[in-house]
Amino acid sequence: MMRFPTLVFDIETLTDLKAGAHLYHLDLPEADLEQALIKLRRQESGMDFQRLALHEIVCISGLWIDEQGFKLFSFSQENLSEKEILTKFLSIFDKRHPTLVSWNGSQFDLPVILFRAMYHGLSAPSLFDQGELDQQKRYNNYQNRYHHRHIDLMDVMAMFNGRNFQKLDDVACVLGLPGKRGESGYHVPEYVRQAEWLKLTSYCEGDVLNTWLIYLRWLLLKGQMSLDDHYHWIQTTIGYLHQQPQQNEFLSVWQKTAQHTTFTSQYFPCTSQEEGSS
Template sequence: MRLPVLIFDIETVTDLKSGAHLYQLDLPEAELEQALMKLRRQEAGTDFQRLPLHEIVCISGLWIDEHGMKLFSFSREHDSEATMLKKFLSIFDKRHPTLVSWNGSQFDLPVILFRAMYHGLSAPSLFDQGEIDQQKRYNNYQNRYHQRHVDLMDVMAMFNGRHFQKLDDIAYLLGFPGKRVDAGYHVPAFMQSGEWSRLTRYCEGDVLNTWLIYLRWLLLKGQLLLEEHTLWVQHTIQYLHTQPQHADFLSVWQHSSQQTEFTRTDFPEQSVTTPSNESVMPFQSSPSSDI
């Protein structure tokens, strides 16, 4: 595995202000969202808004490097959308991680692009395609077939949209928690009720499921040996034991793991020891200071 790795996910709501400006609507906020949904249904036959009208309310990630792993979230509880984006984009100025997502090439990255432009931000480390750094002509974060950004939904469908699958279904099928911990899309409700911890936990859950699928993907491709895969899984379990907000994730994972022969060993009866410095995971348990 090429370190560092950054698994990420975003949560969004409709940007009512921008929507009103785009469609020249002068309506009370209570009526505006319904009007925008109606217009979108007329345009495309769906309530799912066009990408520039997705306002980011949470960005979560799992950072893995030679020092360990660290979950993090930026949310609207403490930061504006522009500040969240600045924090996230600054990561790529420091390091050039392998970026991993589920549907990131069709949703998360384009939304980040539009919203960064909306706020007048610059992010060449993420969006340069060789104009500045010639090396990125051949391996950049936008190219569908490059490995700098691995969109698992896309690569596991063999780049055929007819084969796209839901993160929830694939994670649960493989013996991981999926979204069974907090099923359904509740982001607007979490925001309205001020349940920011539930919002970040929801987003981080998607990140964790994506990470576990990524490990299985690397095993499939021969980029991880079986014993290496096992150590990464066990290290992830150990790390989550230090994250009390994800106790339910661990509990559902333990139950789901019993449904397949391969994942049944994810939770052995005896406690797992911390990998030594000589193991195939060359890092200590302390989190990275890069995030």
């Protein structure tokens, strides 16, 4: 059964060069800082992926679902500072207490939001309280991986075993969903540098939509949604996306990828008939 309201979300980040320079005591021109930080990170961990506290948020996208329907939204640095992005996102939890749905949100998105909110001196008890202020949150809060206030699909689908973690793109592909459509997070810095904000928000929203569609399949698997209700939500999503010009490509790719599995081919029956007659 769908819980209202539900908020599916995702963030996009860049390396915070200023904070990185301060952390490692680097006195370098900005053009050389990123490469220096990458080299230091490789020495520390053997990988390029920066410490969570050094991830500056450039976009947060979400899909809000309640009794009134859908709302797909993005807060980005096109016209907001990182502090303003966080303030707007965190204010959602002051007004409503949605079921949060993410992909890898418990290990990446929420910890980054926590660090960056602290960096800017923000307060977010509605998201981070674990029962100190509201006793009910001792038993159902956004941090505990076994609670249902925040459902990290990567975590629950791996049965909380890190060896079973999968990439969002891979799972979406296997399930007949659009996935990242040839893009990857490596494009994010370039989108920001080139001020291609629509590409950035469309990319982030695409991850949100894939996560939402996997969540619907998860609810079906768990018996928390009937097959008829699942089909209803899929068709409602398709109808909504037809009204979102920035997601035309997502919808177009989805029509094609849906034909890769018997189950998803019913999502776009006209497409199936057209392909069968050609």
